[in-house]
Amino acid sequence: MADLAPVVATVISAGTNFKTAIAGATLIQGDVIYLDSTDSNKAKLADASAAATATVAGICVTPSLSGQPVLYTAVDTIAIGATVATGEMYVLSATAGKIAPLADLVSTNIVSIIGIASSTTEIDIQLQNTGIITA
Numbered sequence: 001m002a003d004l005a006p007v008v009a010t011v012i013s014a015g016t017n018f019k020t021a022i023a024g025a026t027l028i029q030g031d032v033i034y035l036d037s038t039d040s041n042k043a044k045l046a047d048a049s050a051a052a053t054a055t056v057a058g059i060c061v062t063p064s065l066s067g068q069p070v071l072y073t074a075v076d077t078i079a080i081g082a083t084v085a086t087g088e089m090y091v092l093s094a095t096a097g098k099i100a101p102l103a104d105l106v107s108t109n110i111v112s113i114i115g116i117a118s119s120t121t122e123i124d125i126q127l128q129n130t131g132i133i134t135a
Contacts, residue, residue, distance in 0.1 A: 003098035004090070006030035006081035013061045014122075015076040021057070023064040030081055031060040031097040032114065033072055043070050045097035046112070054110035055129045056092055059099075076125050077118060084117035099123075105134045 011029035024042025034046040035057045047053040064070035092112035093100035099114050113128040
């Protein structure tokens with residue numbers, strides 16, 4: 001399989017559980033972020049290939065330019081704007097800011113669970129930053 005390719009305009013949160021951060025990079029809806037503790041907790045693209053970037057804070061629900069506020073959600077059902085397989089577990093990809101099926105992780109990737117697809121268009125966000133390295 002491959003990373004999800006959300007259609008930005010169709011990434012929609014079903015709830016109101018939003019958090020705000022200052023973007024440390026250009027972000028779009030559907031991007032997976034972490035909060036960089038070495039840079040004033042700015043929101044940056046999360047990445048499963050390094051421990052420093054694999055602790056997922058949430059999924060962007062608004063776009064933002066670096067230095068500007070961004071809204072994100074960590075607990076929600078989100079229309080991801082891409083086709084997903086109902087019941088499939090989705091995780092942080094080794095490609096910065098992306099979501100992938102669990103089976104796409106390779107040796108040395110860190111497992112950060114995003115959630116489970118509740119339909120062919122939605123993921124029930126259930127963040128779990130395991131810190132476990134794929135064998």
